[in-house]
């Protein structure tokens with residue numbers, strides 16, 4: 225049994241907090257504030273109420289595909305609420321801190337055109353290759369994307385090195401794979417990721433000695449210095465404009481895992497795909513978001529005289545029990561901050577069903593969430 229508040233708050237609570245608020249909010253975006261390009265009806269009112277009353281909040285999304293500054297500018301316009309990157313965490317934002325790969329050659333997968341390449345470069349990655357670059361240089365690498373040659377051409381770049389298995393030392397070597405956003409061409413991206421992971425140490429065009437033989441003989445897959453594979457977001461489903469949830473980056477990963485099991489030994493002795501999956505509900509994402517929220521709150525409340533006190537509670541408002549609710553419920557803050565999950569009925573979760581992970585409260589929409597929380601805080 226989970227608690228549901230059916231009270232529809234029509235007007236914001238009148239009395240703003242007199243003391244510095246010791247609570248704040250983290251808002252999921254898709255299914256809470258927007259449905260793809262459309263703002264949800266009461267999102268503006270919810271965020272404006274918080275800004276009027278100087279109650280801190282951040283946006284915490286498994287979405288991405290654009291630089292934080294570009295996405296924040298779009299959302300500010302769509303929601304008619306001033307936002308800035310200090311209050312914004314996307315799925316791939318934490319990739320910006322991965323300095324160990326900045327001077328290596330990384331494969332960046334997903335997103336529209338080469339937007340994710342440009343995001344990676346803005347994070348400081350110097351040698352970024354995309355599946356589109358590989359396909360444009362070697363169309364035979366994936367025979368079924370021929371009809372998209374013209375799509376890829378305008379934003380592809382020449383490869384830093386050729387794919388030449390006869391001279392591995394001078395052939396293109398991938399040092400890490402990052403899936404930044406939902407792949408648009410699952411076939412090409414699956415083929416390229418598989419090629420890298422079955423190669424000898426990330427050298428494209430080669431088959432690792434152990435894997436070449438064993439995979440073909442269905443004897444399973446041996447790790448041979450292949451590069452790490454990072455996913456920025458685990459979402460199997462998400463709330464786009466269509467009335468039913470759509471497959472997200474987690475859908476692509478599941479499909480890739482199926483291909484991977486088949487090529488590394490088949491149903492019985494195929495091996496688990498080695499990967500690192502980030503994003504909600506995983507702890508590093510909530511840790512990263514809490515750090516961002518604490519510093520944003522400090523800046524926002526700088527005007528208050530005296531000590532702003534500690535952040536006692538964060539209300540995590542989300543539409544997806546698997547990411548937003550599970551993440552907040554299981555996150556243990558090093559600062560002792562209580563993360564209280566609030567589930568809304570405007571996205572992936574459908575009203576009346578039993579959520580896979582029990583939220584602190586279920587409400588109608590984001591304004592109900594804000595009003596319920598404000599009433600809780602008194």
Ligand code: G3P
Nearest residue numbers: 253254285286287459462
């Ligand atoms: O790609 C976006 C989707 O995975 C979910 O985004 O904002 O609901 O975390 P969000």
Ligand code: MG
Nearest residue numbers: 252254255543
């Ligand atoms: Mg969502």
